[in-house]
Structure formats: structure tokens, C-alpha cells
Amino acid sequence: MPSSASKSVLRYLVSIFVVAVFVFPIAWFALTSIKPISAVFNKDRVVVFDFKPTFDNYRVTVLGGEKENLVGGQSASMGTSGKGAYDGRGSIMSSLIIAVSSTFLATFLALLAAYALSRMKFWGSQGYLNWVLSQRFLPPVAIIIPLVFIFHDLGLRDTHLGIIIAHTLINIPIALLLLKSFFDDVPIEIDQAAMIDGATRFQCFYLVVLPMIRGGIAATAVLCFIFSWTEFILSLFLTNTIRTIPVKITTFVTSTGSEWGYISALGTAAIIPGFIFILLVQNHLVRGLTMGAIKD
């Protein structure tokens, strides 16, 4: 039997390995974003660290700089797209508007529905829940063609509102199920105590139960946000001019080559808002908010 010291060394080695496997692609991606084009496209060897870091890729994609001016007349880029083709600022703004709005909408609507499904007994509630869940059985791509036609007829195609609605629809089922399970964790006696204290049903909901599942709401919002932030196929089909970040990045793959520098720069930059959002809500991402309400 191995000693406890060697066991813990082994445990560390395994965890370092696992973390390395997961972090490597992101790290490589981020590293690529600060490599000069000569290092990205070195035909002879893989350049890992021996390059002169440059922020040109960020200047073009995130700050909207002109790509020709940055590399001192050298033909550094292969693409021949027009001016501003690599400017990701509009995409970041669109993605933010869409992700924040659809996250808010999906969470808000799902909260109301989840509370009702968790607390009120009505005919068909279980069937309704199953039906809601079934809405996630289909991959979004399966409904894309009818959706494009419907959105076109409604004038929602290529609008922020259109994608916000689409993302909200996709997010509601999962948000509803998640939130319902959080509501279910709050004992019904809490609602009843509040009602006996004189609260209406709605006061029970927003004064008592809602604050007790803050953590669950935060977790749900993070999930919705990440989905919307990274969603590709719906955004691709439903827009022409509004480009969310994932769609925008695909345009960097051109007929003449892939702009790995710009792809990795915008991709790395795109991680940041999600990261900030999670940092903001992570204070609430703790279990045990109902602690003390009941005898555990």
C-alpha cells in the first residue's frame, strides 16, 4: 500500500495533468493572439515562446485599427477584405446586447413559471413540464428554416430583438427546469408561514422565496448568458449585418486563408465579458442560502 505522502504527490500530479489538458487549448489560443504573423505561420517549426509579442491583432479586432498601417507596409495579412472587415467592436456590442437581454428575459420569464410549477397544484402541470423539456430535444438547427421564414415575415430578421427572442426561447426550458429545482428546495412551509403572516402570493414570491434562491438565479443566469454568448447557428441564419462574435469570427476564415491572429485575438477578448459576468454573480453562486430557515 502506498504511503499517504506518495499518494498525495500522485494526486497532485494527476490534477496538474487534468488541469493542463483543459487549459492548454485556451492558453494556446491566447498565446496565438499575441504572436506576430511570422510566428503563427512559421512553416519550419512550431513557435511556442520565442517571438516578440505584439498587440496588433487586438488593435485591429477590438479597437478597430487599420490592418495595413500596423505592419509597416509589409504584406502581413493574407485577406483582401474591405476596410473594417476585421473590426469586432460592433460584434462585441451586439453580443453584449443580445446576451444580456436574452439572459434577463429568459431568467425573468422562467422564474415566474418555475414558481408556479413548484408551488401551485393545477391540472396538467407535470405534462406541461415535460412538454417544456421536450422543447430541448430538437437541436436548434432543426427549426432554423421555419424560424428564418417566420422571423422574416415578422420583420425580426437581422434585428437584435429577433436574436434576443430566439435565444430566450432556447434558454427558457433549461432555466425553467433549473429554477424549479431551486424553488423545490425551499420548503413550502416558508410560503405558508409568509401567507399566514399576511403576505399575498406575489409577496411570498418576491419578498420571501426569491431572495432565498439568489444563488440558483445567479447560476441560471450564468448558463443562459454563456449559451447566448457562444451561440452560433441561430445567429448565423437570422442575421446579415448584425454579427455576434462567434459569427464574426467565422468571417475571418476567408477564401484566401484563415486569419489565426485575428481569430484568436477576438476569441480571447470574447472570453473576458463572460468572465466578468461570472465574477459579478459568483458571490451569489454559493449553496446554502436557505440555511437556517428550517431544521437541517
Place this chain on the structure above:
Amino acid sequence: MASVKISKLEKQYGAVKVLHSLNLEFADGKFVVLLGPSGCGKSTLLRMIAGLESISSGDVYFDDVRVNDIHSKDRNVAMVFQNYALYAHMSVRKNMAFSMRLKKVDKKIQDEKVAWASSILGLDDYLDRLPKELSGGQRQRVAMGRAIVRDPDVFLFDEPLSNLDAKLRVQMRTEIKDLHQRLKTTTVYVTHDQIEAMTMADEVIIMRDGRIEQSGSPMEIYDRPDNLFVAQFIGSPGMNIIECQVAEDSGVLYAVLDTLCLPLPVNSNVSPGQKIYYGIRPEHLIAAKAPMSFGSSSERLKTESGVVRVVEPTGPEIHVYAKLAGQDVCSISRERIMWAPGDEIFLQPDLQHVHLFDGETQIAL
């Protein structure tokens, strides 16, 4: 304060009837305990009084006002739940003031009431803590504080002490009774613990399977149980029950089971051959190390001998569990006789306290 009247109250879940046409009246200011094993419908009844459970048929009145269709929030009842049901995100102060905040009571009055309740309940030092920072007993007190600041017409308690440890339970029992004596609010208290019922109630209502088995003052119920169920349910350790048959020997009646021959009280309403349950409370089963002499010529007084199985000294009393002709019986005595398992024990029922129940109907004879 209000009296509570329940008339032909029924509760049905689909085809299952959990309450069968109950009629009850709780006088204003009384402490009433609903007692029964789990599943007997006592909590359902309480929740129907609170308005948390719909009424299948029948009526509930507070004073003479029918409250069937009045929402919980407008019934002016206060309820303490088994699991406390505190608002975990609010401080003790906010928990207690919640009902007043909803009614938009003046802030100054809110503070006064909270201070009053917290001083009664000994929570002064904890007002700004969250429930999770309190012990079980303190949480229970917060739940009670939340109830008493309301000046409710009726207090409802749903097994409020069952989550506390034994010592705290005894302490809280006294506190609740003391509180009731001070506030004199009509109180309905649900429990499955007969000691709680005995110690706290003005009136005990014993329920089984959605029906009322007996109601009355604790001592009435203890001394004169209407039926076998009540006799067995009340008392700890429980009443000794021996299923036997009435036999006659030279004009005197005995209760007989195999070799066991138990004396019957004079004027017992039984006849030879009748199947009966012979009940005697442990404290009325007198134990001795040697056959007892009763100084009476009557043959009816006879000591039975058995074997000691288990001895439980509780301090003031000694509980002796013995086998008597194959039957398990318990005797409680305050005398410090040293028993050991295997000892021969002589037992004699105190004839004044024998309870007889019909073998068929299980009703007291």
C-alpha cells in the same frame, strides 16, 4: 382572541377520506392539544383551521364567523411550524417584524413589539443575527416570536418541539405553557408526543384515522380512557394490557390467561366466558420480592409471580419489565428495591385502578 368551532368537517384527497365529519369546539383562551399517531389527520385539521388546506365539506368558525372562504392571510391566526420555516435571508428582527411590515404598521410600534417579544423569549442579543447563526432552540423561539407579535386570534402549533433535543424540549414546553398563561390566546397544538399533550393541555383531543377517539382534560383521559387505543396511547411506559377471558370460581370472577389468574374489581360489568382486555398502568402494578399478604381473607386478592427481564432506574422511579405468564408487563415503583434480570418478582394489580375493555369492541367496560 377567539373561540374555534368545527362543524362536520371533512377532508378528502381523491377517494381517500382523511377526516371524517369532525365536530369540535375550542373555548376562547383554551390550550387544546390534538394528539395522535402520525397519519391520524391532526396536522391536516390544524392546516384547515389555518386556511392552508381546502375544506372538502363542513365549516370552521372563529367566534361565530364562518372562515371557510377567508384566505389564511386574513384569518389573523399565527402558526409555528415543525421545521420553523424562518425567512433565512432576514435577520431575527426582520423575521419577527415581517407581518407588521406587510401591514405597514408604524416603524416605532414595530420596534416596540419586536423588543417586547424578544424580551419574553430571551432573544434580545440575537436580533441582528441571521437564522443560520442560531441554535435550534433559538430558531424555534424566533418562530414563536414571529407568531406572538401578531396578537393573533388563534395560535397554531404544528409539532413545534419535535426537532429539539430532549432537554430543550422540556424547557420549551414550559415556556410555551407560560406564554399561553400570560397571553391567554386560544391555542391549538398538534403533537404525537403524549407527554407534551399531558403536560400542556387544558383539553386533549385524541385522534386516530381521521376520527376523534376521545377528548377531555389530560387527567380525565389518563384516568378514564374510553377505549383500548386511548388507554395504550396515553401514558409512558404504556398501560399493561393482557388479553384474557373471564372465568368464575365459586361465585367470584377472575380474568384468566393460561396459568395467569387476575383479580377483577368488584361490580365489574363482565360475565363468565367474555373475552376482555385487562389493563393496568405500570404504577398500579405493585411489585414485591416475596408474595404479598393483604391481610384479607378474600381469595380474590392473589399475587402472581413472574421473572424480571429488564430494569430501568430513572432516578425517582424504577421501571421493572417482567414476564408474567408469557406476557410482557411493566411495573413502576418509587421504592428502591434492587432488581436483577432473572429475579423472581411478585406482582399485584391495584384493583381500584384496573381498566377493562371489551374483547370485541375494545370499548371500556
